[in-house]
Amino acid sequence: MILLRLFWEFFKTGLFAVGGGMATLPFLYDMAEKTGWFTAAQLADMIAVSESTPGPIGVNMATYVGFHSAGIPGAVIATLGLITPEIIIILIIARVLQKFRQNKIVDAAFYGLRPCSVGLIAAAGLLVVKVAMFHLDKFEESGVFADLLDWSVFNWKALALAAVLIVLTRWVKPAKKLHPIFFILGSAVIGIVFNFTKT
Numbered sequence: 001m002i003l004l005r006l007f008w009e010f011f012k013t014g015l016f017a018v019g020g021g022m023a024t025l026p027f028l029y030d031m032a033e034k035t036g037w038f039t040a041a042q043l044a045d046m047i048a049v050s051e052s053t054p055g056p057i058g059v060n061m062a063t064y065v066g067f068h069s070a071g072i073p074g075a076v077i078a079t080l081g082l083i084t085p086e087i088i089i090i091l092i093i094a095r096v097l098q099k100f101r102q103n104k105i106v107d108a109a110f111y112g113l114r115p116c117s118v119g120l121i122a123a124a125g126l127l128v129v130k131v132a133m134f135h136l137d138k139f140e141e142s143g144v145f146a147d148l149l150d151w152s153v154f155n156w157k158a159l160a161l162a163a164v165l166i167v168l169t170r171w172v173k174p175a176k177k178l179h180p181i182f183f184i185l186g187s188a189v190i191g192i193v194f195n196f197t198k199t
Helices: 002-016 021-035 040-052 057-100 104-133 137-142 145-149 156-171 180-193
Strands: none
Touching: 002 021, 002 057, 021 040, 021 057, 021 104, 040 057, 040 104, 040 180, 104 156, 137 145, 156 180
16 A cells, blocks of 8 residues: 555656645645644755765666665555656647747746746755754653744754855865865765764
């Protein structure tokens, strides 16, 4: 039963996550709340692993979630669930796009999908920031606004690392030329050395 559910959940994600792999993240957060297969903290770890491994993040996330939920069969089924609607849609579009690309309705539809993609990716980014940079468990349990004013809400190590990475990738010329894998590996080493754990 869990395999059918995995296929269905990822089929829906593949069908509606417009804008690439990062756009699947809001769907995965919703899936975590709805199914209980994984927590938001586990999802943050999955994102880190998926971003650090070769291949599209959406497919990596589907494989990881499927494996986490139901082993190797789950990984295969979740991945198939994610890519099936995309393959069907691409085949249909390839067949008819050339014919209808100049159509005003089709052009307007593509133009309307752009802000949708931006919104989904921005929402995913904010969810990742929330999990990685803040400890909001206490506030989410109590709902008391005063809990947000406590300094322990901030994950200071993560904020410091993010600030350093922003400076290096935006304003330090030699660092700007480095491949992103160096920043990923460096961050992993720093996480181990400075004991980056969610407490």
